[in-house]
Amino acid sequence: MKLLKTGVALLSAVLMASTVSVADHEVNLPEKTSVVKKAKKPVVDLVEPAFWWAGMKSSTVMLTVHGENIAAAKATIEGEGISIKAVNSLDNPNYVFIDLDIKDAKAGSYPITFTEGKKKTVYNFELKARNSETKAQGLNQSDVMYLIMPDRFVNGNPDNDSQESLVQKADRSDRGGRHGGDIAGVTSKLDYLNDLGVTTVWLTPFLENNQPGWSYHGYAITDFYHADARHGSNAEYKNMVTQAHSKDMKVVMDLVFNHIGNGHLWMKDLPSEDWIHQWEEFTKTNYKGEALSDPNASDYDKKIMSNGWFDGHMPDLNQDNPYLAKYLMQASVWWIEYAGIDGIRMDTYPYNKKEMMSEWVSYVLNEYPDFYIVGETWLPGATWESYWKAGGKNNDGFVTTLKSISDFPVWDAVNRTWRNDWSITEIYKTLTEDFLYDDASQNKIFLDNHDVDRAFGVFKKDVENMKLATAFLLTTRGIPQIFYGTEILMSKGGDHGDLREDFPGGWEGDKRDAFTEAGRSEEENDYFNYMRTILQWRRSSDAIENGKLKHWVPFNEVYAYARYSDKQTVFVVLNNNKEDQTFDVKRFEEVLKGKTSGKDIISGKTITFDGKMTIPAKTAYIIELK
Template sequence: MKSFRNYIVIFVTLIFASNSILASDAITTNSLKKGKAPVVDLVEPAFWWADMTTPTVMLMVHGVDLASTDISIDTEGVKINEIKSLDNANYVFIDLDISKAKPGTFPITFARGKKKTVINYELKARNKETKAQGLDQSDVMYLIMPDRFVNGNSENDSNDQLAQKADRSDRGGRHGGDIAGVTSKLDYINDLGATTVWLTPFLENNQPGWSYHGYAITDFYKADARHGSNEEYHNMVSEAHKRDMKVVMDLVFNHIGNGHLWMKDLPSQDWIHQWKEFTRSNFKGETISDPNASDYDRKIMQEGWFDGHMPDLNQGNPYLAKYLMQASIWWIEYAGIDGIRMDTYPYNKKEMMSEWVSYVLNEYPDFYIVGETWLPGATWESYWKTGGNNRDGFKTTLKSVSDFPVWDALNRTWRDHWSVMEVYKTLTEDFLYDNAGQNKIFMDNHDVDRAFGSFKKDLPNMKLATTFLLTTRGIPQIFYGTEILMSKGGDHGDLREDFPGGWEGDKRDAFTAEGRTDDENDYFNYIRTILQWRKTSDAITGKLKHWVPFNEVYAYVRYSDKESVLVVINNNLEDQTFKMDRFAEALEGKTSGKDILTGKAVSFDGEMSIPAKTAYIIELK
């Protein structure tokens, strides 16, 4: 275990959040020193709710040698199903039946001989603000890395109890963006036309470096103090809902940061995947569905670590699995979020993840869950999505995947100057999905080069790719700053650059038209026009029908029972004129319409002409 320990750097002092129960009222400092009463220092979840569909809750309690205590509850409506300690006597897991419990507080007694410690546990009434309304094709996600968006409260940029301090000159450092900053720009996002806010993880990341991105969680129940508080996040969700906007939370079940309490005091040896020496994942998600894959490759994929500071969690441990599942429910009920984006979905134990999705949907049937499934084609993506016929018998419950094949096709077409046939061919594989319209589609995000930079800063190509993204099937996602043509790539710290105008003293404020260049305003107005139109379009929630591209012209219709929209993308360097008879089945005799991009009438009686590198979005009349 020597080399393993070399990778586990324990640097953090345990900090108890406002949502963690402390037993300070029941235990005096002197009694702790003399051992006169059992020591209980943490209970998670800190509180729960009565009248949940699932009638049980498991409490993870940490202290000193709690396995040797007698634990009892004498409250009507609350029954102990199981008390379990694993390898580490400092933890006990108490499974409660609360099917008959009412909202209120009840005592839990920990006794060792005649010495007792009592903590009070609360069951709250259900949160009436919780909507959990889910997402569909009418929605567009606006992806924000909060540390790099807006600094709404400069007083929380650094925190004495958290390792990494603010340093805006460090590309891998914390820059000071926060939840308050996001809340302050909800009107901007709404005016842009996005319907949904997705923040990369805002939970505590008490790591010595690169903590800004949020994917090395050290507390599943507490907002990182440099981002704000749980209450501020709850307020942000409420403010979004007031604007008829939705919120998606980013969660990670695959790994934690090594500053987590668990890495100071593991509940059990199998809580994480342990190796004789540091072993990194091979990042080959294809091995999970590959019938010919070796057991070795599958094991490295799922049990190898992402990095030396990110211990890999073992979801095969049923107590860890229950802990993680409950943490997601806690945030849904507490904050009223509408969806969850699950990071590194295929890296987790697949059976547990399907159980988790079912667990959430049992409580919130309309809730939206999308898995990050970074795989090279629809063949592999569809393995993780409902409706497939997996030969190995794996039954997935996940309805939405991150459509990396569409991202790849967009880049082949407009980055590498291949043919528009690439996006067409990618969509011809939609037969592998039960409903491709549920897929999350994007042209850039926090892990890949920004689209405008990838497209060699070619504005016409950027507009064509945008038109496709926002009018094809699926739920689009745009990355903060895409609307102002932010273009960096390569190093993650660079492509996740600060939004200009998000900090006091910035040289310009790109949240305003006056702070943007002519090209930035041109593109901003272009994408805003499409996004605002989407809010009123019934066709965008309907079906897709497309035609084989010709002369680099790609045409398709989005249609519902109420309306039809014809999209024509001319990727040719020359103007194109073509006959319309091949589209007769969609036109239904219509010979004109309105291009929503220009507001002008478009006539196509017999044939249509379209300029080079131009797109039309035509509401058929």
């Protein structure tokens, strides 16, 4: 509440100042304002994006220019093939939005001159040549994402842990504080990750979060165009992407359009009153995404869901404002072209203006047709999830373009199965709901993530169940995601700071280095190798990459399914029973097709099943049919 009032107060101050300075500058002016305004050259202290590229499919780019009373200046541009289509300003004269037509412009520098009276300020706007290293290659089912909270993974550069210009300093003893992990740390572990067998790294947001507290997780962005200096620089991020690509790995960037951190410039100097959702008193979202697809929902609930703030320090952006919407969309394309990333994970997807999000996805795919975008759609069932996923039919007319959703229903089913020893039928049942999706193969699937208790802890540290869950995750339909530290059985939950604990060995002086075999316990190595075996195998499995899923009703806690393509059939059997199980294989004939043996890729052994199959208690078989 306090923060919001501050925001409103600041806004009022801005509006008053502008009214005085523009319309009434002769009368009763504070001395500073009058003197400065008349004498100074036009002030340009921020242009976003700072540069762009020639030869993009979209023929326009909008520059957001900030500077005291910049709206009073006239903007002109020089250069062939480039022109100013429009200069717009809102209620705060400290911002102008310049629409440039760049359709016929070549790479080069184009001076933009801001003129007020006889005074001029020039900004050299650059159109770069397209980045030949940009892959924007997207993800498919052969990929596995490894989710890293960079502050908590590896401290590759202890010198950047605290920064003079950034308010929160490093304090590793504070579990909610900054610990010093960074982009350099992630880059230094790409070989480790490649050896583990994951193909893709997803870092929680690395953009600046200049916030007094809780800045480590990155979801309170205060600068859309710069890496947080405590994580490293833009160049270091770009280098990480290049390094990943050189190892045949991919990178997914995490972005937030729904809200910002209240340390953002916009909250000190709001571009317009409607830039954020303002409320009479502090109003939190109701976190009820279901309301948005509910034909019976009240307008009141839908409005609170969409326009309420995610948290007190996270002002909710109003994407009805077309300048803001354009700003956000462009920032994402800027990062794709600049750093060459392959996908974006969009935070709090349903909390945004949904039509704008569909437009955003289309805008990105127009530039980069193979690009991967997954929305965080944390909803309690496939019925609600499917509302957000492209290809479905929504009877309220909402057309969504999002291809990949976060498959929380699968996460929930896995939890129900192994948290309380429920039946593996929970998983089977959840997947029977795939008819709600046009294609579930793009769904992001996971056992846990940075917002929920770690799976191993949820499973009461039962390694057999953890292995069954892992075998399932890495062979069912969808694109798996693994949370960092899962491979060494990190297990904490409850407090966010705990489940996001530091990876042992990521900091100099750590008691052990769990990135090495010697630094892991016997149990950790056993699980690590189990996961690694499946990960390394699945990278080149045609049935995993391109195959369909076919599954059978579980009996006696034995769940069987096949992944099958034209080139390969993989038969998976999960025995969740505490006893060995022997069963007739006749009912699987439509995929076995008379075959009586195959290789279990986990144990490396040949499994024969002439008529009957026996599988040990609490065991997974992943059988490549011969």
